[in-house]
Amino acid sequence: MTAARPLARSAHWMDLALDAGVAGAIALALALWDSRFHVVPTTTGLWRGISDPPDLARVVLSVVAGIAVALCVRGAPRRWRTPLLGFALAGAPLVPVYTGHGLALLALQGPMLSLVVGAAVGVALARAIAVGEPGAVPGWLLFAAAFAFYAGLATRIPGPAGPQGDEPHYLVMAHSLWIDGDLDLADEFERQEYAAFFPGRLSPHPSPANPPGHLYSLHSPGLPLLILPGYALGGLRGAQLVLCGVAALAGALVHRATRAAAGDKAAAVAWAVFAFTPPVPVYAVSIYPEVVAALATAIFVLVAGGRPGWGGALAAAFAAGAVPWLHSKFLPLGALGLLLVLLRPCAWRVRAAAGAVFTALVGGLLVYFRATYGVASFSAAFGPPDLDLRRLPWGTGALLLDRQFGLVPFSPVWLLAFPGLVWLLRRRLGDGLRAALLAAVPIVVGGTFTTWWGGACPPARFVLPALPALALALAPGARMRKDAAAALAAIGLVLVGLAADAPRILHNRPDGESLLLRNLSPAIDLDPFLPSFFERDVATVVLALTLLAAVAVAWRWRGRGVVLGAIAYAAVAGAMRAAPLVDPRLATEDVIDRWDPDNWAGPFGPPPLRALAMPIELQKGPWQLAPGEQRNSRRTGLPPGSYRVEMRASPVEGPFRVAVDLYAAELPLGRATITDAQPLAVFPLLLPGGARQVGVTAVGEEGRAVLDEARIVPEALVPRRRRGEFPYPMFAREDRYRVGGPTVRATAVDRSVPEADGFRLAGGEGVFLVDGPAPAAVRVEVRRAAPADSDEVRWPGGVVPLGQEKDRVVVIPLAAGLDLGRASVLPVDVRAEGAWVRFSAEQ
Known part of the structure; x- marks a missing residue:
């Protein structure tokens, strides 16, 4: 009894310390949530400071809120409360701002802090509710929950820019079917009938096999036919709601298939990950055929996991025959899915009926191609597909790990599917083989494409049809690493929220610069920390292999492995990066974007505006230009204000002349001619409403020269609080x-x-x-x-x-x-x- 008292007192003090830590961590995060921390190179040295610092009222309210939360959770077990200490990382950027050291800590602010907080809350909630089995959940309720989530997301995505990439072309096809009853798009493009859903001028995607006098798209008719009822009733929003229903149905089928194989709790986890983490929510509101192919995969997984009856077999046959109508690349997926279903025990007459349905649908597609393009071939619309198995190793790595378009950087929770697949193959061989095969087919097909990234689309497009099969494997992986699953799934959900807030981060150019990573960390250039498969070099291979090794270490040794793997990977990535940790362009751009003269704190006061010089990124620069040679810079955005543009060149051999154009998309902003007699060009730039997609084009006209530098210096800016009056x-x-x-x-x-x-x-x-x-x-x-x-x-x-x-x-x-x-x-x-x-x- 006496010995128990010191233990009780020790536990009491530990609880008090944890309560104080939780209160302080939450208060710190709330106080600094909207603040931004900056370390910026200027022409007069390094400037360090804070924009939007908290005022006294916010600090007081944050402390009160932190104490209130700590009191509310005080009675909960320590294991539930401990993850909330992660909120304290909100204060980490104070270290580099006030000391100039530990610059990497600048990443822990803004959207990146949202990921940290989301992970902490996710682990805490998962530990709190991970008791017992959830029991059977009606499929209609799962469908309704996911559909409502997607319908809300459709009000935010695609955003002001409208549908991108292939999306408007599918919509034009649906519009033609509704208005004209055909797929000849000549009049739609001539009269710009796409104006309701696409601002500006849309260039067609014509088939190379177009008959004379007609304009048929190279895209297949399946998706336009599917979204036609929704488009007829509600235009773009109606088409989105059709695909919201498709994605929600796929999620319900994933739950049902996983429940049969792994139980209620695992099924709930698999459904939640599939339905609410990227990429499914993003594609549920985007006009692409892959989400429909994912529904077909879900049907195959479900039906092939049991004993197919008439209903299941015919549903699988219809799905298998319908997916080639979306795109011919889905024919292998449909054929494999139906084969796996028909290999299960069932009556031969069921197999015969299913085969007949599949044959009729595929034959109907060939008839359509023959009638439209004159050739009964699956490649009639777009010509011979550019597939090459030699690309498969590189393409597979790209589909999974590329920092712009890969699955893992966009939704890291899917990493758990791969050890889960190993578990399935050991414990439930049939389920494991079916999951592996159905996941492998779309990945293999996508990896052999030249354009493995899928065009101007959100990340992981070509992997999407594999996800219902991977969800079956993810269930045991999540069960083996519950905290990791909760943290990574929460990160995915936060990423969906960030995409809803800024849809532009979903659409990258195939150039290695991730808009998502840029949005997550404006202060630190995160691009070099993840591989880009557009750069075919040793660094990409080393980064990819090191990342996989770090994940394996984290899986094997759990918490300690996460720390060791992260340190090792950061060391390798840091050693391989040539650029400074704080990118001068990104850091300066961030300060310019947040400029407000009375809204700064820190050791140096407000930033010296005219000492800020934002470099225009000359890709793989400096540029050496011969006569007739042209180079284009990366593009950036500028808020409204008055600027000075400076460009400098130097000779390589003989007298030279270089013409440099500054533009914003299609709008010319200025032109300079740089010569050996005048190697520095300076001109003013007034942007009354700011400008997007600002870039530079340089053309060599005479001699050989090097464009050493191009930069934009702000002289006067519209304060951020007033920019609503000066719109783009x-x-x-x-x-x-x-x-x-x-x-x-x-x-x-x-x-x-x-x-x-x-x-x-x-x-x-x-x-x-x-x-x-x-x-x-x-x-x-x-x-x-x-x-x-x-x-x-x-x-x-x-x-x-x-x-x-x-x-x-x-x-x-x-x-x-x-x-x-x-x-x-x-x-x-x-x-x-x-x-x-x-x-x-x-x-």
């Missing part, structure tokens, strides 16, 4: 950007259409940014066919009703705008249905 132009075109002059220029940032020497409002409102010298005034001429009492001209601090006169002139002093040094920029909002507007200098 919806269309970056010359006829809408800084039109007029020489004193006053206007930029249309909405859909207003250029007309004569002014603009015609596309609707009841037009939004413009007018720039010119602060002492000047702008003359706004408004012509209306049908005046209304609500018509008016607005600007910050002023409004003028237009009354009933058809022609009105409003004079506004440019001093009412924001002074950016070189010019004052004034937002002007004209509210008058279909009015014509012109801006000029008031004389």
